[in-house]
Amino acid sequence: MIKKDREKPLRLLAHEAAMRRIPKTHPKHPQIEKEFYRLHYGYKGEQAMDYFSSFLPHENYKVLHGLRIPDTKGRHFQMDSLLISPTHCLILDSKYVSGKMEFDEDTGSLIRHNETGQERLGDPFAQLARHKIQLSSIIQDLKLPRLPIYTQIVITHKNxxxxxxxxxxxxxxxxxxNLPTRIKEIDNIQTHTYFSNKDTNKLVKTLIKIHQDEDFNLMNHYGLLPTEFIRGVICPNCSHAPMHKTYQRWVCLNCKHIDRDLIKQTIKDYPLLGFGNTVTNRKFKEFICLHSSSISYKELQSLNLPQKGSKKARIYFIE
Ligand SMILES: [Zn+2]
Structure with a gap:
């Protein structure tokens, strides 16, 4: 049974917004683009893994996807998926990488061989070994029985x-x-039941409670200035920005595309890029590239955002 669903990580959402709003000519565009693709394919791999990890040997499995939790010493760690059964736990780590893969047992690192040589892609073995210790310490801290913890690196790229x-x-x-078969193999070698239903529920409840989404501010992360982003409503047809507001409609001056409800989507980029979760009419007007404060005010009101304060000091909260 899935106890925690996978959600698209904030870091990926922020990079998606940056791909829309950092000009291609910006010197940091290549770096941001590279990171965007890494996150995008990482997430795609995790989703592919989710399908195969849903083939479970019995009903007594609790599944938690995308957990990010602090260990007993407050150090955060992330598990792509965690499967909890009464007999054992299994941590899954998805690797969406193509090509010829080699695992170096001495260093615990993953190496990709290609025409030009080799490329090191992190140390998943060492990382999983750490996660195992960290999860184990949480279980111990909760005074739950010590049960075996297994780890698996799951290659999610078909090439x-x-x-x-x-x-x-x-x-x-x-x-x-082959993940369903491997999950079954691990299940088959278990001879002892460690967790009662109550124990499993206690662990699941605690993990969900201590889970914290990652805090990520794209603007600070890349040292960007608010003025470096493309502003305004982006044309869904040709990506030109800003679109112009005329007679209740958004008009693209480049391809003449006309649209109505684009503001809701547009304002989502504001917190994602790192501008913050609150906005004033003045800031909103600047971001959307509107010339009149009264049009800007009307647009902002149409979003029905929670608000605080009055007149010029009024702030709006973007979810
Ligand atoms: Zn257009």
Missing amino acids: ATLFKKSPIILKNVVFHT
């Missing part, structure tokens, strides 16, 4: 091959299509 397969690698790395 990936494993290079130099050792017994350790074969035991710890699985292709996502």
Whole structure:
């Protein structure tokens, strides 16, 4: 049973907004674009893994996706998926990478071989070993029985091959299509039930309670200025900005596209880019590129945002 669904991470949403609003000619565009693709494909891989991790051997599994929690010493760590059964826990780490993959057992790192040489892609083994210790300390802290914790690296790209397969690698790395079989294999070797229903519920409840979404401010992260972003309503047809507001409609001066309700979508970019979760009429007018304060006020009111204060000091909260 899924106890926590996967949500698109804030970091990815922010990079999606940046891809719309950082000009292609900006010197930091290549760096932001590279990170966008890394996050985009990472999320795509996790979603692919979710499908295969839903084939479970029995009903007694609780599944939590995309957990980000502090360990007993306050250090946050992220698990792509966590499966909890009465006999054991299983942490899954998705790797959406294509090409010839090699796992270096000495350093715990993942290496991709390509025509130009090799590229190191982090150290998933070492990371999973840490996560196992961190999860174990949380379970201990809750005075719950110590149960075995397993980890699996799940390769989620269909064009990936494993290079130099050792017994350790074969035991710890699985292709996502084989994940149901691997989950069953791990389940089959269990001989002892550690967790009662009450224990499982206590752990699940605690993990959900201590889960914290990552805080991410794109503008600060890349050292960008508010003036460096493309402003205004972006044309859904040709990506030109800003669109102009005339007679209750948004008009694109580039392709002549006409649209009505674009403001709701547009204002979502404001907090995502790091401008903050509140806006005043003056800031809103600047961001949407409107010339008149009264039109800006009308647009802002139409969004029905929670608000505080009066007149010029009024602030609006963007969810
Ligand atoms: Zn257009």
